[in-house]
Amino acid sequence: MTKTPDQIRAAVRDVMPSVRADLEALVRIPSVSADPARAGDVRRSAEATAELFRAEGFDDVQILTAAGGAPAVVARRPAPAGAPTVLLYAHHDVQPVGDPADWDSEPFEPTERGERLYARGAADDKAGIAAHLAAIRAHGDELPVGITVLVEGEEEVGSPTLEAFLDQHQGLLAADVIVIADSGNWDIGEPALTTSLRGLVDCFVEVRTLDHGVHSGMWGGVVPDAVTVMVRLLASLHDDAGNVAVEGLHAGPAADVDYPMDRIRAESGLAEGVELIGSGSVVERLWTKPAIATIGFDATRTADASNTLIPTVKAKLSVRLAPGDSSKAAMERLREHLEKHVPWGAQLTFTAGEFGEPTQIDATGPAYDAARAAFRDAWDGVEPVDMGVGGSIPFIAAFNEAFPDAAVLVTGVEDPDTRAHGANEGLHLAEFERVCLAEALLLHNLAEALG
Structure with missing residues (x-):
């Protein structure tokens, strides 16, 4: 006999203390996938995750890899007769800490302050694991x-072997609905389904004007220096309003959602007096238009500067792609633009980096109706928002390709002040309980809608 919604609500309240304890234990494992020295911790994190699902009665629990990738956990419990199968995704690896001095508490020691639990991975994405655990434990x-639970171990380095993993273990992972707990909600108290995500390409650009540095007084005014060349080249990537000026990149409309200026300033940390860039609605600029940022720059440090024309400099560019674009096509448009606009005949070297596809989800049908109903119940009648995300989760496209008949629901625990990837990452504890309740109710609703 399955539980009623009221029984599920009570059960979630009952299991939250144990779920939080398990989350805190996971957070204490510094499973930084980008650091080769932490490979043992990534393995330990996978083993701890596997043990949590074994304790919930999952007999089929495995730690698997593909193509030499990081360890992923797969745990399965069979469906009752006539019921659908739901794949629950999260990842157990985390971002590096950065400068520990920027943290107000130890990054891998979960610390409660106010309404939040602070630690690296407390939200992104060990709370995703914990939400799945809470929903299962409540039932x-x-x-x-x-x-079927899939907890990946290399999402924070771009999921390089996930496509191979899905291909190799497709039969093991087949499901009617896929719930990806690696996104967030519109605001505290306002749930959301993520229905679009931008893609990503990045590249390295190097310009050279000299085979060695020369005296700036002797040759300045005749010979171009590489920094000036690079500055002019980077400036060509945007028009005067700040819109991306690379021809051929896709842009489209976004949902009619208000994003007030005071909220933008508060959530982004925009400095006093700095204006927004681009045109169109804010959510269009964040969700459905391309964006380009220079995220690294190699040149002479000011402390080491002399009166010398610098011969070569290097920059790293990050490009977010609107849904409907192709990462391979976008990389080629970017290369063409840079080659066309490099000034004064300077030598340019373009090196392609990562590719990640954008995603647009058609969030219609019984699975999405079941999700929205679960969200309304968990947030006491608040209607969920269909939300875009300016960031990228390229593996969602891989799930869509591997399981074209499955409904993919993208949810998560984050909110606008979670600070995922940054210092003082924090999980809003009241929202976390609502997320856990919503997922437990979702499983109930899916059984009724698809059974």
């Missing part, structure tokens, strides 16, 4: 659907 032996 206990009365799970109304089949469950």
Whole structure:
């Protein structure tokens, strides 16, 4: 006999203390996938995650890899007769800490301050694991659907082997609905389904004007220096309003959602007096238009500067792509633009970096109706927002390709002040409980809608 919604609500309240304790134990494992020295911790994190699902009665629990990738956990409980199977995704690896001095508490020691639990991975994405655990634990032996859990170990380095993993283990992971707990909500108290995400390409650009540095007084005014060349080249990437000026990149409309200026300033940390760039609505600029940023620059440090024309400099560019674009096509448009606009005949070297596809989800049908109903119940009648995300989760496109008949629901625990990837990453504890309740109710709703 499956639980009623009221029983599910009570069960979630009952399991939250144990779920939080398990989350804190996971957070204490510094599973930084980008650091080769932490490979043992990534393995330990996978083993701890696997043990959590074994403790919930999952007999089929494995730690698997593909193509030499990081360890991922797959746990399965079969569906009751006639019920659908739901794949629950999260990842157990985390971002590097950065400068520990920027943190107000130890990054890998979960610390409660105010309404939040602070630690690296407390939200992104060990709270995703914990939300899946809470939903399963609330139902206990009365799970109304089949469950397959996939907890990846290399999302924070771009999921380089996930496509191979999905291909190699496709039969093991097949499901009717896929719930990806690696996004967020519109605001505290306002739930959301993520229905679009921008893609990503990045590249390295190097310009050279000299084979060695020369005296700026002797040759300045005749010979161009590489920094000036690079500055002019980077400036060509935007028009005077700040819109991306690379021809051929896709842009499209966005949902009619208000994003007030005071909220933008508060959430982004925009300095006093700095204006926004681009044109169109704010959510269009964040969700459905391309964006280009220079995220690294190699040149002589000011402390080491002399009166010398600098011969060569290097920059790294990050380009976010609107849904509907292609990462390979966008990389080629970027290369063409840079080669066309490099000034004064300077030598240019373009090196392509990462590719990640954008995603647009058609969030219609019974699975999405079940999700919205679960969100309304968990947030006491608040209607969920269909939200875009300016960031990129390229593996969602891989799930869509591997399982074209499955409904993909992108949810998560984050809110505008989570500070994922930054110092003082924090999980809003009241919102976290609502996320856990919403997922537990979702499993109930999916059994009724698809059973």
